[in-house]
Amino acid sequence: MQFHEVDAPQAETLSDQAPPLVLDLDGTLLRTDSLIEQALAYIRYNPLGILTLIAWVFSGRVALKERLAAAVDLDPRTLPLNEDVVAYAEQESAKGRKVVLATAAHQQTAHLFKDQFPFISEILATSSSGNLKGKAKGETLAKRFPQGFDYAGDSPADVAVWKHAQNAITVGASSSTVRKAKKVSNVVKEFPRPKVLKAFIKCLRPHQWAKNILVAVPAVLSGRITDPSTILPLVMTFFALSLTASATYVFNDIWDLQDDRQHWTKKRRPFASGTLSLPVGVAGAFVCFAAGLTLALLAGPEVLQWVLIYVVVTLTYSLWLKRKVILDALALGSLFTLRLVAGMVAVAAVPSPWLFVFSMFIFTSLAFAKRHTEIARVIDKGGFWINGRGYRASDLPLVLAAGVASSIAAVLVMTLYIIEDAHKQIFIKNGDWLWFLPPLVFLIASRIWIFCQRGELDDDPVFFAVKDRVCMAYAGLTAVCFGLAWFGVPL
Known part of the structure; x- marks a missing residue:
């Protein structure tokens, strides 16, 4: 031979x-x-x-x-x-x-x-x-x-x-x-x-699980969070979304392998850097996916239905939508909103159109902030388009305008909610405190966009907000005002 x-x-x-x-x-x-x-x-x-x-x-x-x-x-x-x-x-x-x-x-x-x-x-x-x-x-x-x-x-x-x-x-x-x-x-x-387990855990992006705390929001806004029977379904829904989302992250990283290797931060991801082999990652992803769907089923058939919808939207985003201008940001906003829907069905809360519309606008704004950062960095390096995305350098002003407009729309929706619906909720004892929420949300969104425009924003604006002390202070004041409204403290 x-x-x-x-x-x-x-x-x-x-x-x-x-x-x-x-x-x-x-x-x-x-x-x-x-x-x-x-x-x-x-x-x-x-x-x-x-x-x-x-x-x-x-x-x-x-x-x-x-x-x-x-x-x-x-x-x-x-x-x-x-x-x-x-x-x-x-x-x-x-x-x-x-x-x-x-x-x-x-x-x-x-x-x-x-x-x-x-x-x-x-x-x-x-x-x-x-x-x-x-x-x-x-x-x-x-x-x-x-x-x-x-x-x-x-x-x-x-x-x-x-x-x-x-x-x-x-x-x-x-x-x-x-x-x-x-x-x-x-x-x-x-x-x-290489440390395979460490690389695999990194590939699952457990820090992203913090976003799934959104499943508890419908229980809070409906007043059902104080019901002990809601705790177990919420916990199972949280981990169901976390595990299935991690499985889709693995698939996304494999699909984007070539683009990630040309990205300034994503090139350090386990698959892109070669610290985790593709067969090991795929096998682990299937285990996470099966575990997540099992937890979703235990939380309830409706939870399983919405978790599967979440997976379908995520995979559609990875395969197609992430390369479509504007649609990619709307897809990311819908993924955050689907977390709220899953939490709503887990505790059988009454659907709130106000919450879902607010979520779509605020998280779509954050998605545009992420794209703005990526486009700005490409421009700084003398490039003209983003690898694996549909955006060009000339799209920067449009992305800025769409992102800021989405955040202002979110503030407007919250204001209309307070006017039209919040005072009718029986668990809100003193709705006057809620009037502090729109300006606080405006301050958080504006701070994110200011840092984005300055080129000082990380890839993920959500984690920028979590790490930024000023944003967290505003978020803390928001929680305090909502708590005062809940307990009926006189203004």
């Missing part, structure tokens, strides 16, 4: 030199898998192509790699590198040691990394004659370097290669794989495994 070689000499003489250093590509030089990257890119730009991809899978591993390599122009510069392994290889190459890339990736894909890694003098890769993986790779390397070689790899399949190697180097391998490597070869160097 023959495999593709690039710039390979006809004979190998090592004499007294150190044995060649042979490196795997996926999971070793890269913190990702090039085949999975190609498959994701293919589906992203052609969603219906998943049917074609399935047909390729049944055609065999080699055929799949060959067709994906031909269909997808993979940019090696955007893929996350294992900097420690790259530095080690560069150091060994500087000493005069031969460095070889031996990968199960297709030869067309492997050749793309020739310029990316100039220290590589030879490339062995999968070709039409066979898949260069496991046993086949080990036998090929043993034949190519009969006087010995050192091999750096990461997966259980590499154990078959280490059997033929003079020395073994493990890269981010599991403890069981390291043990197997030590049984068949001399392990001279170990590159540590």
Whole structure:
């Protein structure tokens, strides 16, 4: 069986030199898998192509790699590198040691990394004659370097290669794989495994769970929060939304992988940085999704219905709406409003159109603030459009106007609520205190937009407000005024 070689000499003489250093590509030089990257890119730009991809899978591993390599122009510069392994290889190459890339990736894909890694003098890769993986790779390397070689790899399949190697180097391998490597070869160097659990938890974005406290708002505004029977349904609804939302975050990060790697902060996300493998993340997401739906069902069939609607809207946003100007902000606003709806059905509260309309306007305003920040940063870097979004640099004034207008509309809706409905609620003992709420909401929204316009806002305006002492002071005064109205304290 023959495999593709690039710039390979006809004979190998090592004499007294150190044995060649042979490196795997996926999971070793890269913190990702090039085949999975190609498959994701293919589906992203052609969603219906998943049917074609399935047909390729049944055609065999080699055929799949060959067709994906031909269909997808993979940019090696955007893929996350294992900097420690790259530095080690560069150091060994500087000493005069031969460095070889031996990968199960297709030869067309492997050749793309020739310029990316100039220290590589030879490339062995999968070709039409066979898949260069496991046993086949080990036998090929043993034949190519009969006087010995050192091999750096990461997966259980590499154990078959280490059997033929003079020395073994493990890269981010599991403890069981390291043990197997030590049984068949001399392990001279170990590159540590990334902290998978920590990376997965980060991928779930548990800090975003704070937004799901909104499920308690309908219970508060309906006066049902004091009923002990509402506590358990609210808690289950909170965690149902949190877990299902985290699962959708995983899917969103996978779908946006290429765009995130070009973003100034999102490039540090676990998938984008390569600290979490895609298969592990997907498996964990399914567990979270199943747990979230189970909790939603326990909270009640109606809660499950609205949680599923939330998931559908989120996935629609990730797949399509986030690239549509204006619609993306409305979609984000609706996701916040759906949290309120889920909380409402969990405690069987009376629906409040005022609350839902207010929520749509205020959270749509915050969504526009996020887009304004992204556009402004693109302009600062000399760009003209946002990767993965439909906005251009010239849209900045429109986004500013729409965002500020939405916040003013939210204040107006709250004012109309106080005039038309608040005094009729039996749990409000002294509605006069509620008149402090519109100006306080106006102050919070205005402060967010001032910092946004100054370019001092973080990516997420909600967490800016939570961290900002002035905004939290205004929010505290809002809660105090509502409490005084609830208990009927004279003004």
